[in-house]
Amino acid sequence: MILVTGATGNIGSKVLRRLSEAGVETRALSRDPRRGETPPHVDWVQADLSDPATLPPAFEGVDRLFLLTGNVRSMTQLQKNAIDEAVAAGVDQVVKLSARGAQPASKSAIARWHHEVEIHLKASGLSWTMLRPHVFMQNLLDQAGRVRREGTIRAAAGDGRIPFIDTRDITNVAATVLTDPVEEHASQTHLLTGGVALDYNQVASLLGTVTDQEVSYVAESLGEARTRLRTKDLPDWLIDSKLALAEYQRAGGDTARVTHDVFDVTGRPPRSLIQFAYDHRRVFTEHDVASAAGGAVPVA
Template sequence: MVGGDIVRTLSQQGVAARAMTRNPQKVPNLPGITWVTGDLAKPETLPAAFEGADTLFLVSSIGEDTVALQHNAIEAARAAGITHIVKLSAFGATDHSLAPICLWHYQIEQEMQASGMDWTILRPHHFMQNLLTQTQYIINDGVVYSASGDGLIPYIDARDIAAVAVVTLTQPGHRGQIYVVTGSEALSYRQATEIISNTIGKPLRFIDETLDDARARRKREGYPPAILESALAISAYQRAGGKTVTITSVVADLTGRPPRTFPEFARDHAAMFRG
């Protein structure tokens, strides 16, 4: 999601870049982008993919192997002579989070900071695109689920995260920085549901789940245990408020324009929500 937007933006800006893929037959033809085959789960494929690069954007799938995958990337980057890593982390990445995902990201951040290479860390808040995982509930049942209650969340559009990443990858002055990337307004899932409803012209109900109900739903959806527990912990943090309501000006400061609003996101994805 974010990686694809970064590659497209670099191409549009005329910035030559190398993008790694496991499936070279499925990549788009983008001016200035050289596609190389590699797999973070196969360290032997990384030296050729990283050779000659000086900056790396570090992102991978999120799962039980996340730490191992990104460790492989950091080791290969150092061996290849890469001097700067920009990592996509997560809001709440600490050593005491109850969400395994946040613990994983924090562990990787620590390894990267101790690697001897320069680094930049992006900690985005709750993606607006997370609502797209509920399209079938919206289409079929007219509902949106969340265990976040009326907790306020400064949703951030993945496209704005990508825009921030491009700046940190291509412009000086961002090494050694940790950026918390948020939208400019905090909304609850209930309010987000109302915005989607008004946008697509269809009545929608917000269902305020208990943690047990949310756990059962996500099990039905096939979430792996650690990802499921992370989602529940994040929902509990959001419900409680506090630091989760943090709003920053990072998008505007780095890109020169305000972050997208949730109504803009809803309009851009209205066709998906309508089915």
């Protein structure tokens, strides 16, 4: 039995589908299971990682745990609660969705929080595997409206190159690790990137090719990006984390490094950004498709 947290989200929902296709008995955890799909072999359980009293029924009989929560202020506590319950329930393996930059001294709070959870998991005595993805290609869907309206994308990454990864590849890695023998990935950290690092000028050019229009990159200063992000009503810690990431991307170096981990785990090369753009072409070109999808389109 595999327990999937974050099961209503971008990655967890796709992990569910992959496990279902593989015929694996899977339990999906959500605070509101009515929001989720129920493919074959999947059962939903209602639980809240912020409330440990709700967790024992969700973890009963579970062999493996996929651990993910969104970027919320309480992320470390939510995930530590899940790890502690996994210990109590005798779970064999925890696969944690972390982040590329998970380091104790990161300027990004999100990266520091992921690191803190990783340390807690390593100290738990459970068998662990960390998945550390780089920036999701799907983040570009947030810019689809701007692409349609004015033929631009905006970022504060300067001309830094980023090995964007398609969340479908992260999903395939997660499903593989969760169904391979536990010892094959035990105590391993997989750094997940796309196959090539691109700067935003190159991203704009590819989006222009796919959408048959001129798309240009508006390179923002960090201050301009902060002003734009403030209009979205985001908390300061999240804005600060996004801008810290942009600073790393501007500086280049290790953040542009491409890894082979997607291929090594799944036997398939990661999807390219041009393939991602074609698969989501209608979101970048048709207003109705984008509105219905709410900006996050789970194209299979």
